[in-house]
Amino acid sequence: MSSETLDQVQSNMRVSRKRLLGRPILAEGEDGLFTQSWFPLCLSSEVATGKVLGADFLGGRVVVFRATNGVAQVLSAYCPHLGADLAVGDVYEDTVRCAFHHWQYDQDGVCVKTGIGDPPPPSACLFKFPTAEKHGIIWAFNGEAPHFEVPDFPYPADELVVKVETFRQLVNVDPWVICCNTPDIQHIKALHGITFDQQDPDEEIEWTDHSMLYDFKGRHANGEPIEYRVGIFGTSIFYQSSTFNGRWFGFIAPLGLPRPGQCKTYMVIAARKSDSDAASTEAFLKFAMDLEKRVVSEDVPILQTIHFKPGTLTKSDKALGKFLQYLRNFPRAHPSAEFIS
Numbered sequence: 461m462s463s464e465t466l467d468q469v470q471s472n473m474r475v476s477r478k479r480l481l482g483r484p485i486l487a488e489g490e491d492g493l494f495t496q497s498w499f500p501l502c503l504s505s506e507v508a509t510g511k512v513l514g515a516d517f518l519g520g521r522v523v524v525f526r527a528t529n530g531v532a533q534v535l536s537a538y539c540p541h542l543g544a545d546l547a548v549g550d551v552y553e554d555t556v557r558c559a560f561h562h563w564q565y566d567q568d569g570v571c572v573k574t575g576i577g578d579p580p581p582p583s584a585c586l587f588k589f590p591t592a593e594k595h596g597i598i599w600a601f602n603g604e605a606p607h608f609e610v611p612d613f614p615y616p617a618d619e620l621v622v623k624v625e626t627f628r629q630l631v632n633v634d635p636w637v638i639c640c641n642t643p644d645i646q647h648i649k650a651l652h653g654i655t656f657d658q659q660d661p662d663e664e665i666e667w668t669d670h671s672m673l674y675d676f677k678g679r680h681a682n683g684e685p686i687e688y689r690v691g692i693f694g695t696s697i698f699y700q701s702s703t704f705n706g707r708w709f710g711f712i713a714p715l716g717l718p719r720p721g722q723c724k725t726y727m728v729i730a731a732r733k734s735d736s737d738a739a740s741t742e743a744f745l746k747f748a749m750d751l752e753k754r755v756v757s758e759d760v761p762i763l764q765t766i767h768f769k770p771g772t773l774t775k776s777d778k779a780l781g782k783f784l785q786y787l788r789n790f791p792r793a794h795p796s797a798e799f800i801s
């Protein structure tokens with residue numbers, strides 16, 4: 461036996477080649493179900509009063525419709541008559557009207573009139589999603605009734621200036637995979653170069669059955685002092701209330717779920733009106749948005765290509781390990797299945 465082969469044999473004896481894997485977490489749609497969270501569908505500015513907009517959601521199709529009372533409502537998109545996509549229709553008499561035979565649906569998704577005059581069958585109704593409009597975004601909850609609310613910033617909305625953007629490019633993972641970054645303390649330090657002034661916050665994390673939040677103080681990659689409260693709501697909303705170099709800003713990154721294995725990113729930045737004049741606030745919002753985009757741009761190449769499979773974890777992965785358990789226990793359902801596809 462040559463000495464090189466002997467080295468290899470010894471090395472193989474030292475290292476276990478058995479792949480350690482944690483209990484798997486179901487992918488979105490894997491068992492025909494999806495996690496019960498709030499998902500962003502479109503920007504408020506995309507649906508004016510009297511307009512209807514189509515969107516892909518949970519591997520199916522929905523419409524967002526805004527009637528003259530100004531309230532936006534998310535409904536399943538396929539007309540119960542023959543299945544036309546209501547996004548091709550219009551808003552008429554404060555209802556969504558199907559382009560094909562002019563059946564009309566009210567804000568509750570109930571057919572109130574047919575074009576030809578036949579009485580609307582009682583079964584002619586759409587799925588009505590719990591809908592929220594907040595931070596310049598229209599959201600839908602995957603369920604019959606919401607289990608929690610879309611989070612607010614810690615200051616009243618009228619004291620804030622908010623900037624919201626969405627990105628055309630989809631990221632090729634489920635939203636919850638991206639959410640795993642928040643309890644992934646190792647990546648915050650290694651990838652983003654953020655340093656902590658304290659121990660890892662493992663024991664101080666505030667957990668509920670639909671959220672996790674923790675505080676930390678430290679320095680950003682460029683050395684600026686930061687004080688962040690960060691967390692996840694549901695399986696699709698990153699939340700941050702932060703002080704950067706002494707000034708507060710809020711950041712929420714909701715993740716849409718057009719279809720299994722893909723997510724659409726939104727970014728909301730908020731600053732307090734009272735902290736400076738309008739022009740300086742505008743400049744600060746841009747600064748904060750660029751700061752967060754830089755951080756996200758460090759994550760994207762990894763998330764676009766990852767085969768997310770938690771395996772060997774270490775001490776610094778304590779919060780991540782607990783979050784994986786939170787995901788395994790997260791409620792799943794798909795009550796709109798028969799309507800949206």
Ligand code: FES
Nearest residue numbers: 539541542558561
């Ligand atoms: S398909 Fe919609 S009214 Fe006939």
Ligand SMILES: [Fe+2]
Nearest residue numbers: 641647755759
């Ligand atoms: Fe990250």
